[in-house]
Amino acid sequence: MTRFFILTAVLALVSVVHAQCDSGTPHARVTGSGSSFTATRGSSTVYSGSDYRAAIQAALDSIDSGQRVSVIASGSIGANTITISSGKIFEGCGTINVANRSGRGAIESLNTSDVQIPYLTMTGNPYFGLRFYGTRNLVLGRITMNLSGGLGIRFDRDAAANSNVKMDVISVTGAGSHAVETWNIDGLNINQVIARNVGESGLLLQKTVNAQVGLVDGNNVGTGTGYATFRMANNNGQNANGNYNTNVYVDKVVSRGGGRGVFCVSQSGGVVIESVDLASNGNNAILIENCYNVSIRGGTVNGGGEVRLAARSEFPNNRDIWITLTVNNNSVRESPCGDNTNWTLSGNAARDIC
Known part of the structure; x- marks a missing residue:
């Protein structure tokens, strides 16, 4: 578990840049409640009125790159969007309630660099809670989303790629879709993703390389679906030169109930999962389907x-798979036989492997 402790120590820096939300002297603040909000920059008032979103946006627009906004007030932005531009630090110290704006995020940062969101508490039913693309050096700290639908954090598929993304502790409850969904990231560091009662995946990585993840912990994630607490899909882990040399590292996946526990599919791989702790998953505890260079080292x-290795005919078969597991009260099946599959199994599970 050495990698986990190193990763945790490094990412702890994300959340202690400011020891507490609104600590010190932020460059701008949003205060108020009910239908009265004020945005100030230093001693100047930049907004006063009943529109919570407008107050937040005015505060953000008033600061320069490298400066910080603290939103102390709680309120609702409705089906609208807060936009964060390059270099700005946004702290959501109050609770931001949001609604569904089709195809958009309640909070967005697009084609930006050096944006930080050290703290955020969000409620409501967004289309996307947080939406990103084209980011560089994005830092997300302690993000808590207690939702009644929608998708938590989304990096867009058909848009500019991202590099050097860091996340500390992402806690998502009640999302109708994924807690965290990535596309097109080169360089991703996540401390923890905690998903509870989420409709699809806890952490879904797609076309993401050079990733390090500490913990993915899901309870009742993807119930009745083919999604998983931790899912890799759509060429995740495939390097730019086409190979699957290991570049995705996950310390631990914990999953209880829901759909699948761990799912690798559609020409993904290049991954080491150090440990899993999976129980009572409603779908496959583990499914590896058309993946390459996948290692689960214990748990x-x-x-x-069942624990299953499978393949669809439209993609090349599994190859270079290493599975070391204790499996009880379950079954393990490999069909069809993969290329260079290596099993080290203990426990009472029935086995039908090559």
């Missing part, structure tokens, strides 16, 4: 759906 599976 336990207890009950739930």
Whole structure:
């Protein structure tokens, strides 16, 4: 677990840049409640009125790159969007309630660099809670989303790529879709993703390389679906030269109930998962399907759906798979036989492997 402790120590710096939300002297603040909000920059008032979103946006627009906004007030922005431009630090110290704006994020930062969101508490039913693309050196700290639908954090598929993204602790409850979904990131560091009662995946990585993840912890994630607490899809881990040399590292996946526990699919791979703790998953505890260079180095599976290696005919078969597991009250099946599959199994699970 050495990598986990190193990663945790490094990412701890994300959240202690400011020891507490609104600590010190932020360059701008949003205060108020109910239908009265004030945005100030230093001693100047930049907004006063009933529109919570307008107050937040005015505060953000008033500061320069490298400066910080603290939103102390709680309120609702409705089906609208807060936009963060390059170099700005946004702290959501109050609770920001949001609604669904089709195809958009409640908070967005697009084609930007050096944006930080050290703290955020969000409620409501967004289309996307946070939406990004084209970012460089994005830092997300302690993000808490207690949602009644929508998708938590989204990096867009058909847009500019991202580099050097860091996240500390992302906690998402009640999303109808994924807690965290990435596309097109080169350089991703995540301390923890905690997903509870989420409709699809806890952490879904797609076309993401050079990633380090500490913990993915899901409970009742993807119930009744093919999604998983931790899912890799759409060429995740495939390097620019086309190979699958290891570049995605995950310390631990914990999953209880829901759909799948771990799912690798659609020509993904290049991944080492140090440990899993999976129990009572409603779909496959683990499914590896058309993936390359995948290593699960230890842990336990207890009950739930089978541990399965499978393949679809439209993609090349699994190859270079290493699975070391204790599997109890379950079954392990490999069909069809992969290329260079290596099993080290213990426990009472039935086995149908090559």
